[in-house]
Amino acid sequence: MSIKLTVNGESRELDVDPDMPLLWAIRDHLELSGTKFGCGMALCGACTVHIDGQPTRSCVTPVSAVAGKSVTTIEGLATPAGQAVQKAWIALDVPQCGYCQSGQIMSAAALLGANPQPSDADIDAAMSGNICRCGTYVRIRAAIHEAAAALGAPKPAGS
């Protein structure tokens, strides 16, 4: 059975087991490896993608459930919030091993997309589903605040 969906703005067609989790379809069949496998049970957030803008754990989302929908992976993250998050991540040297960071960034970008000025409690709530074994949490918090500040800052003159 062929499943049609949009991935990072492009129409794609997948001829796979409809029960296959979106994660493995993305990684093994669309060859986009930025989205990571961490647990397979929606417990760690490493596989987070946006489906129609909503942060979603792709490891438990059957590919059949995203037919006709729009999927954004770390490779296609282009929203202002997403770019501000990535910029802050690099500026603060958030990543260590880096493996969970695609998922962290997708969660943070979704948070800032919906709530441009989150409180610490908002950040705790939005990010509690993303595990980082390197414990980069201090810098993740700081980078989200920095990205929020950049998003809220007045635009430079002329732009």
Added chain:
Amino acid sequence: MYVRYLEEASRVSGSGHRSEPTRGAALTRRQFLELTTLAGSGLTLGVLLPGCGSAGPGGGTAAGPAAPLEMPFLRIAPDNTVTVIAKHLEAGQGVWTGLPAIVAEELDASWQQMRVESAPAKAPLYQNNAFVPLGVHAQFTGGSTAIANSWQQLRTAGATARAMLVAAAAQQWGVPTAEVTVSEGVVAHAPSGRKASLGELAGSAAQQPVPANVTLKEPGSFRIIGREKLPRLDARAKSTGTQQYAIDVRLPGMMTAVIARPPRFGGKVKSFDAAKAKAVAGVVDVVEIPRGVAVVARDMWSAKKGREALSVDWDESGAEKRGTTQLMKEYRALARGKQALTVAQAGDADGALTHAVHRVRGEFEFPYLAHAPMEPLTAVCSLGPDKCEIWAGCQMQTPDQAAAAAITGLKPEQVFIYTLAAGGTFGRRATPDSDFVSEVTSIAKATGGKYPVRLIWTREDDITGGRYRPLNYHRVEAGIGKDGKVAWRQRIVGQSIVIGTAFEAVLVKNGIDPNAVGGNAAEEYDLDHVHVSWNAPKVGVPVLWWRSVENTHTAYSKEVIIDELAQAAGEDPVAFRLKLLGKHPRHVGALKLVAEKAGWDQPFPKEKGRGRGVAVHESFGTVVAQVAEVTVKGDSITVDRVVCAVDCGIAVTPDVVKAQMQSAIAFGLSAALLGKITLTDGHVDQTNFHQYQVLRLPDMPRAVEVYIVPSSNPPSGVGEPGTPPIAPAVANAVRAATGVRLHTLPFDLAAARRANA
């Protein structure tokens, strides 16, 4: 093709951008590998590769031939990039930034031109020098040794390259070498106004003789080493999803495998029926290997479904069938017995304890712990008739190479290991029997090398797969005599990590495994009367080094009991420790710094449920002191603030040092508050992160402050030493807040209240 893949996958750059693959005269990894001859057991500094310095046709600029300068630890390319060849695994600890920083310093390069890539598996060229004094000539990353063992080697490599660039410039410009300067990657002769980049001079430099001796900089003139914020070379790739890990490797025709392993440790395959597994769409092979039965498929989903359909009959006659409740009961009984190996002895601990005026005792229980790196164990193998290629986040290249050679019947030099960034390790990828590398090689062999194969462990495989931090039981009694002298008696019961492995001959002395008992009170405090002993029970649960190893438990009982002793004597916990650290000036320095930064001399607010605690510990040559502030509400513990002071000698990359302290604090808190692997009748009870809980963002203290003790000593490690002090610092803070003594990990305040009652 595979080589090109590796080059692209492992190369990251100083500006944060992936660099273009080097072209023209640059060697491929494979050529490099083949050309580089073993240079004995020396440190192989500044050895040029044969034939690498000649000018290519049509090459050449005003400054000389357009060719690279190729050395074992660095390559300067005509495009003006400087690539450091990293012999150590980057698993998050920051060696892809720290190692290039050392080279860049002595080379006087600019940080923007620095790149890094993994070295091939090649000992002794890329051996870990920290273990050479023990007679070990192996390439591996562990024991927080990467920066320390590379320090002289990479400084010399950078200075050697610099001297050759200067000589090349002097020759071309016809000026004295003494008048040639290098700064921020620019070679210059001020009197004539001539300038050239490192890349422009690389080809000529390669034709210069290698100087026998080079002068290294005085630490006072460092401008990259010690820079407060030196951007990580891997931050951009790791913030854009482009960093390649073993799990991301794609080779033409590659298949994916998962393994059905015995449900109990020590079990073996009796027989299996592959019919249903083979009926799953996408499954291509089902093969038996020494560790179980592998299901090989077109993709991961098919492999998993195939494994679910597989039927295996296990021989459990030799399997471990005890549970952790029973094991702990046996450990307690062992601790009560007289038979044990003496680890440390001085004075008369028994006598002094009998007459002590203040006395405390404690029984400590530490669970098995899984490492649970976020990238589950993964390796790719492509096996040909005369060659075996492996892609993995390898921590122990030399043993892994030997293991793959033994399995395939090839020579070690026919095994090519391409080390990729690892998605965490914390010790898990350093296995004496090369577990996941052996497994993937066994699958490639069993399937006749007909396709490259990628092995993926699922999270369940990882959590239930053993190689844990060992279960431990400590019984400690400590006292203070009328003369003020401290007596200490301790029994440690816990499995040996290294006995029975190739590391036994190197590490074990008089039957004592330092990885089971090191970091105990006798090593860290000036004690007049001390007796530490050890029982090493034989248990079939495989154990392994886990970030900071034995210090995860020895530091805990030491720092909790010393704190309780201070309390019993009515003394301040910091002042009491300082009295016992006369022979440990670096402990004193770290403790005083953390006390100052935490405001220890200021009274702590007397709010209900709030408390602060301190701990100090040396491991891997680095001393770390921490103060934790907590709030206890009911039976729930919140860590509000952690102040950390670290003495790691010269801090090569201070921001990475700080990141490692933050990381180690999170890792240690995870174990203190949540981590526990238990077994029932030999079956692991936890399978995934819903049961094996780890620290999440809301549990991370709001404030984590890290201060580095100024030092001119050579650098020591920072990957592990931040872990040991945090659990006892928090326990001491909880006791200050509530009076409850926490002697069982992970913390269960309700259970501890009952035990204390």
